[in-house]
Amino acid sequence: SQTIHQWPATLVQPVGSPLSLECTVEGTSNPNLYWYRQAAGRGLQLLFYSVGIGQISSEVPQNLSASRPQDRQFILSSKKLLLSDSGFYLCAWSPQVTGELFFGEGSRLTVL
Amino acid sequence: RKEVEQDPGPFNVPEGATVAFNCTYSNSASQSFFWYRQDCRKEPKLLMSVYSSGNEDGRFTAQLNRASQYISLLIRDSKLSDSATYLCVVNTNTGGFKTIFGAGTRLFVKA
Numbered sequence: 001s002q003t004i005h006q007w008p009a010t011l012v013q014p015v016g017s018p019l020s021l022e023c024t025v026e027g028t029s030n031p032n033l034y035w036y037r038q039a040a041g042r043g044l045q046l047l048f049y050s051v052g053i054g055q056i057s058s059e060v061p062q063n064l065s066a067s068r069p070q071d072r073q074f075i076l077s078s079k080k081l082l083l084s085d086s087g088f089y090l091c092a093w094s095p096q097v098t099g100e101l102f103f104g105e106g107s108r109l110t111v112l
Numbered sequence: 113r114k115e116v117e118q119d120p121g122p123f124n125v126p127e128g129a130t131v132a133f134n135c136t137y138s139n140s141a142s143q144s145f146f147w148y149r150q151d152c153r154k155e156p157k158l159l160m161s162v163y164s165s166g167n168e169d170g171r172f173t174a175q176l177n178r179a180s181q182y183i184s185l186l187i188r189d190s191k192l193s194d195s196a197t198y199l200c201v202v203n204t205n206t207g208g209f210k211t212i213f214g215a216g217t218r219l220f221v222k223a
Contacts, residue, residue: 034211036213042215043199043213043214043215043216044156044199044213046211088153090155090156099144100146100158100161101146101148101156101158101201101211102158103155103156103157104155105154105155106154106155108153
């Protein structure tokens with residue numbers, strides 16, 4: 001069966017510090033991968049998605065970036081965090097572009 | 113107008129009640145539809161897909177009305193464990209992939 005894991009689960013970072021969140025999927029090949037952000041009490045906002053290695057599409061302009069160095073690995077990064085980057089970050093995969101999404105456990109980021 | 117709209121609630125219902133949620137979407141070219149459940153401070157989990165013919169999974173029934181551009185979720189015989197936020201999700205793939213999440217409807221089931 002397929003599994004998805006992301007880490008770290010929780011982190012508190014100062015403004016201006018870098019960020020790296022990692023996500024891996026097991027049990028499938030060539031998944032579509034996504035990064036979402038959910039602000040407190042708000043809906044999910046798609047940040048990036050990838051249909052293959054090295055292929056990244058950005059949905060919103062921001063100081064975040066994503067990379068897919070391997071087929072089942074998706075990384076969310078920032079060189080300098082802003083207060084507004086605080087939120088609940090979710091990695092997800094799907095077997096096809098408009099198919100069901102399966103989420104990792106989430107990473108809760110607080111920027112102080 | 114938001115692309116996917118849901119009543120935020122909260123819906124407060126007693127155990128055993130039947131409760132229905134609606135969700136409207138603005139893009140008539142939308143192709144696939146889902147309901148997700150999200151518990152507090154947890155990741156969303158797929159509850160069920162929504163098909164044009166309607167579909168049922170135990171106490172849960174989902175329906176799609178393409179003409180009116182809305183989907184619904186009916187929960188019968190509510191349980192305490194049904195308390196969660198229910199997210200409506202709409203996918204389109206015209207000129208580029210797009211998945212839109214509604215902001216969610218909060219449900220509280222009380223004993």
